[in-house]
Amino acid sequence: MKYALLAGTAAVFSLLAFQPQTHAEDASACTFTKAQDDFEQPDIDKLYECVKDQMKESYGKQGHEIGSIYTTWKVTATGPANPGTHGNRFLLTYANDIAFDEYVKYQDEGNFSMPVGSILAKESYKIDKEGKPRLGPLLIMTKLEAGKAAEYGDWLYSGVNPAGKEFKISQSFCHDCHGLFEDQDSLGYPDFDVRLKAQ
Numbered sequence: 001m002k003y004a005l006l007a008g009t010a011a012v013f014s015l016l017a018f019q020p021q022t023h024a025e026d027a028s029a030c031t032f033t034k035a036q037d038d039f040e041q042p043d044i045d046k047l048y049e050c051v052k053d054q055m056k057e058s059y060g061k062q063g064h065e066i067g068s069i070y071t072t073w074k075v076t077a078t079g080p081a082n083p084g085t086h087g088n089r090f091l092l093t094y095a096n097d098i099a100f101d102e103y104v105k106y107q108d109e110g111n112f113s114m115p116v117g118s119i120l121a122k123e124s125y126k127i128d129k130e131g132k133p134r135l136g137p138l139l140i141m142t143k144l145e146a147g148k149a150a151e152y153g154d155w156l157y158s159g160v161n162p163a164g165k166e167f168k169i170s171q172s173f174c175h176d177c178h179g180l181f182e183d184q185d186s187l188g189y190p191d192f193d194v195r196l197k198a199q
């Protein structure tokens, strides 16, 4: 008992002692020498720690209606996947309460449609040539009432750039690709490696 208490106290002190040091080292800790394609789980996690708060602040800094609240929603994957050779950005998608349960079934049989009012918001970032994290836009899909945007699967595509401003996009640009996921209500879903297990 006494030892457990002592060990506990020591752990608290070492945490306190460690805190200022990690802050002082932030800049170099967030410079990566490995190529993005070679990232393994610890690198992916470390990079996410570097960008997490920055994204929340950036997308929300102009009070954007989704950019300023999406981090209060649930995350739809265990974490960002390694983009590998398929794309150059790390991605992590949040779902609002209306969307979450349906989305994380990752359905692909074609006979379903996400509930009206579903919102999915996807963070994006990468490593630049200097090995430093670089934020991309927060990409958003909102499910509209049936018939409101039939040619785009009744999805409204939008985004917020890292300055917190509306990211200008063309509905057809986004849907030309998303529409290919025709049995998935136009959803791409996270990489298999990071999907949540059935709950």
Ligand code: HEC
Pocket (backbone or CB within 6 Å): 081, 091, 092, 093, 120, 121, 122, 139, 140, 141, 157, 158, 159, 169, 170, 173, 174, 175, 177, 178, 186, 187, 188, 189, 190, 191
């Ligand atoms: C070249 C194909 C392509 C284009 C173009 C594209 N996306 Fe995606 N999108 C994907 C894929 C693939 C995924 C799933 C990847 C992942 O999350 O790991 C995805 C995921 C998403 C998600 C998370 C929900 C989901 O589908 O699972 C959102 C939100 C999103 N995209 C928004 C957009 C917006 C907004 C645009 C237009 C600016 C856009 N996308 C353009 C392929 C595309």
